[in-house]
Amino acid sequence: MRPKKVILCVDDNEQELSVLKFMLQTNGYKVLAATNGQEAVAVFVSTPQVDLVLADGQMPQMSGSQLLERLKRIAGHVPMILLGEVPAGSAEIHSADPLTVRKNCSVQDLLERIKQMSARKRGPRKGAQRISAAEAELARAS
Numbered sequence: 001m002r003p004k005k006v007i008l009c010v011d012d013n014e015q016e017l018s019v020l021k022f023m024l025q026t027n028g029y030k031v032l033a034a035t036n037g038q039e040a041v042a043v044f045v046s047t048p049q050v051d052l053v054l055a056d057g058q059m060p061q062m063s064g065s066q067l068l069e070r071l072k073r074i075a076g077h078v079p080m081i082l083l084g085e086v087p088a089g090s091a092e093i094h095s096a097d098p099l100t101v102r103k104n105c106s107v108q109d110l111l112e113r114i115k116q117m118s119a120r121k122r123g124p125r126k127g128a129q130r131i132s133a134a135e136a137e138l139a140r141a142s
Helices: 014-026 037-046 064-074 107-120 133-141
Strands: 006-010 030-034 052-056 080-083
Touching (some): 052 064
Parallel strands (some): 006 052, 052 080
């Protein structure tokens, strides 16, 4: 039996987070949940087997794109999906692989994107390394 893919879900809305978690678990994924960016960074650093990150774009303190940018610095080979909309005319460039607009995205479409993205994880790219816990702490402080 193949091991389950591990997905880190991050959303400040606990109701939406529980719906995402339920949907993914019923489709065979192992789900780690975080309700803010700082918690997500801590979970990501302490769990090296994360296969994909799914983050809400609109969160207080640290936006989804800021979170994904930070996580990409820790492990750039892990695929990441940003849920939500980037405001029109925004100069903010996010580190997510695809951008999924929640309003227009069906459950089947989201599951298909997750399946495609999690299949892309093949391990660290040549020259890419996971940073240590101490380096992660420094990255959080910046």
